[in-house]
Amino acid sequence: MPASSTSALSLAARLRATDDTELARLLDARRIRDKRIDDFFxxxxxxxxxxxxxHxxxxLDRHTLAxxxxxxxxxPLDDIVRRARVSDPEDPLRIARALALLDLDDERIVSVYxxxxxxxxxxxxxxxxxPAELLDEPPPPALEAVADADSRFxxxxxxxxxxxxxxxxGELVTEVSVQPARELAKGGLxxxxxxRLAVAMGAELHAVPAMLEIAERSQLVERGPGGWNAAESATQWLELPIVERWLRLAGSWLATLPAEIRALLAERPHAAWGEGLAQYxxxxxxxxxxxxxDRLTRYTRDAELLGITAQGTTTGPGAALLAEGVDAARARILPLLPPEVDRVYVQxxxxxxxxxxxxxxADARLRRIADVESRTLASSYRVTQSSLTRGxxxxxxxxxxREFLTELSLTGIPQPLEYLLVETANRYGxxxxGPADRDSVDALPGAKSRIRSNDATLIGAISVDQNLSALALEPDGDRRLVSRFEPDVVFWALTEARYPIVAENEHGEIVPVERPRPPATPPAPEPNGIADLLARVRRSGSSAPEEAGAAWIVRQLEVAIRNRTGVMVTVRMPDGSQVTYALEPAAVAGGRLRSRDRRADIERTxxxxxxxxxxxLG
Known part of the structure; x- marks a missing residue:
């Protein structure tokens, strides 16, 4: 169905005067991508x-629709505010105008297309x-409150x-910082x-997507070339007390909640959400x-997971979060969380x-020298030769x-752990x-790294290990191997294969190695989308100014003729003055406009x- 001439003409003129940044936002919000669009009309x-x-x-919410x-x-805007009963019309007006659903002139007159x-x-x-119901239909009843006794439970x-x-x-973030989680092309992990993530979290498999979404919303994970990785802010977050980590997750959930819903939930502490929230x-x-x-499902699911609700009812910490923000929520939930400890039992x-x-x-440092076995209220770790080597x-x-464990342990350091620590430290190095030297390059042209050890048996085992075949290791004597890969690649491959490898520099000094963080993948530019569309419509008016102006006038007249609606036409007279006519255009041909003058009721050419x-017109 063609748009009315008045709407099409006025909107086309407005679009023509809009800068590309604002136009791109409009086209993205309205999902306009049609390749057949050639000009502003x-x-x-x-x-x-x-x-x-x-679409x-x-x-849009009811206030904008009103x-x-x-x-x-x-x-006039003042009349609309009274009729729509909107206390603050600025946001609804801004949203509707940005979506090209209405216009607002300098005299505050609102024109809906x-x-x-x-x-x-x-x-x-x-x-x-x-439209009448949008203006007059009252909201459904407020949410139902629950008893105080139930609220404590x-x-x-x-x-x-x-x-x-x-x-x-936290376990999910830690796990993807060690090994990214691959994202499928069709979506999902x-x-x-x-x-692997479910095992690390000690959770059911179906819980992984929700936990990943909570972590992403809190900017703790991000998509990278290899899949989902820990974000830069994750390291700092993991070092926070449990209550501060929870506040980051809960605050990110709150930030995505529409203000209207937040206000409704804040007004009814300890209210049951359920059907009442769905109706609202x-x-x-x-x-x-x-x-x-779908959004309601996600809100309520994550609210339950974060303790903002329990059994579909706003909790005390949740009510404080909704009504007063994260500081109030901290005060409410802190006494309810299990207290942190700074001592352990070493067995x-x-x-x-x-x-x-x-x-x-203490947890972060203990993880450097021990593997996490279970993560609950009473967590357990296991020390192995591999974990000590990692540390x-x-x-x-x-x-x-030894100093760290002595300070941390309530039971001292048992003799088996002391033996393992001494043995591992003696074997370490x-x-x-390290980087390839001249001898390495002589043994393998293009070599970038070399492996060395005084233990010929260990070097022999590495050289025939099929798990390391991708490194294409070549022998260089009976106690050295060389590779075309960089030293850090070789280091992590041997580490994951559980060899007691260390990294050294060109001077033979042992140096620590950090696993590189893959960069976040920038969003791929959309082919033949908004940028191409904008280029096409701008080209339609890119001729010389006088030619572009004439083409614009003709196009406006053609739209008016097609839709059989009137226009105001300004004509330059021979003496240089200008006259405006209210016309109904009939045809454009031979460089002339044939039309009927509405006021004089005569035909004008x-x-x-x-x-x-x-x-x-109008």
């Missing part, structure tokens, strides 16, 4: 297409509220869930990586449909047990490890990888070369 028609308008309306419904014709009004008037046939349950989720997200969202976004239901079987959540700094490679020494402006 085509673009105006696309934006005024009823299907495109319906835009489906994302502004649109209150102005079926150009109307005709096609928008027509679509709203057709809503009852789609099972949606009429719910707060305890919520704190347990908040602790478990924060801990699980690869199954092996999902299973249905009222607030009357055309929301699937996207609104003869080389396990280390923390009787409560271990303080972040030594990260800069620890035998003395620093026996197998080294005007030279196109004398027409200096065309504007929508």
């Amino acid at each position: 085509d673009l105006a028609d696309a934006l005024l297409d009823r299907a495109s308008i319906q 835009a309306l489906s994302r 502004i649109l419904a209150a102005a079926p014709r150009p109307t 005709d096609a928008v009004t027509e679509q709203l008037e057709a809503w009852p046939s789609l099972g949606l509220p009429s 719910l707060d305890r349950a919520a704190s347990e869930r908040a602790f478990a989720t924060t801990t699980a997200v 690869a199954l092996p990586d999902s299973k 969202l249905g009222w607030l976004f009357p055309a929301g449909g699937d996207w609104m239901r 003869h079987d080389l396990t280390i047990v923390a009787p409560g959540p271990l303080a972040a700094a 030594l490679a990260a800069g620890e020494t035998r003395e620093s490890i 026996a197998l080294r990888v 005007l030279p196109l070369s004398h027409i200096v402006a065309v504007e929508p």
Whole structure:
């Protein structure tokens, strides 16, 4: 259905005067990509297409829709505010104008485009509220509150869930910092990586996507070339106390919540969400449909996981978060969380047990020299030769490890652990990888690294290890191997194969090695999308100014003729003066416009070369 001439003409003129940045935002929000759009009139028609308008309306809240419904014709803003009962119209106006659903002139007159009004008037046939209902239908009843006795029970349950989720997200972030989780082309994590993350978190497989989404929302993980990686801010977050880590997750959830929903939930502490919240969202976004239901599902799911709700009811910490923000939430949840401990039990079987959540700094350092076995209220770790080697490679020494464990342990250092520490420290440095030297290059042209050890048996085992075949190792004597790969690549391959490898520089000095962080993948530019469309419509007016002006006038007249609507035509007279006529254009041919003068009720034929402006009538 073609857009009305008035809407198309005025919108095309507005689009032509809009800068590319604002136009790009508009086209992105309205999902306009049609390759058949060649000029601003085509673009105006696309934006005024009823299907495109319906998609835009489906994302608007009732207050913005009420502004649109209150102005079926150009109307002063003050009159719209009274009729729509909107206390602060600036945000709804800004949103609707940015979506090209209305315009606002310097005199604060609101003009809703005709096609928008027509679509709203057709809503009852789609099972949606009429314009009158958008203006007058009251919101559903407030959410139902629960008893104080129940709220105390719910707060305890919520704190347990908040602790478990924060801990699980921490394990997920730690795991992807060691090995990225691969993202499938069709979306979602690869199954092996999902299973690996579930094991690391101690969670069910189906919980992985939700935990990943919470971590992404909090900017703790990001997509990189190899999949999902830990973000730069993750290291600092992992070093925070448990309550501060929870606040980061809960605060990120709160930031995505629409202000209207936040206000509703804040007004009713310890209120049951359930059907009442769904009804309110249905009222607030009357055309929301699937996207609104999906968003509600995510809000409520993550609220449960974070302890903002328990059994669908706002908890004390959740109510404080919604009403007063993160500082108030901290005060409410801190007494409910298990207290952190700074001491552990070191046992003869080389396990280390923390009787409560271990303080972040102690946990982070303990992970350098021990592997996590379980992560609950009472976490357990296991010390192995491999984990001690990892710690030594990260800069620890035998003395620093012994001093740290002595200070941390409530039971001292058992003799088996002392033996393992001494043995590992004595062996540490026996197998080294460093940059290739002259001898290495002589043995293998193009060599970039070499492995050396005084243990010929160990070098022999590495040379025939099929797990290392990708390194293409070549012998250089009986105690050296060389590779075309960089030393850090060889180091991590041997580390993952559980060899006691250390890195050294060109002077033979042992140096710590950090696993490189893959850079985040920038979003791929969209082919033949917004940029191409903007280039096409700009080219349509890129001729000489006088030619572009004449083409613009002719195009406006053609649109008016097609839609049989009137225009105001300004004509330059022979004496240089200008006269404006209210005309109904009939035809453009031979360099002349044939039309009927509405005021004089006569036919006028005007030279196109004398027409200096065309504007929508009225």
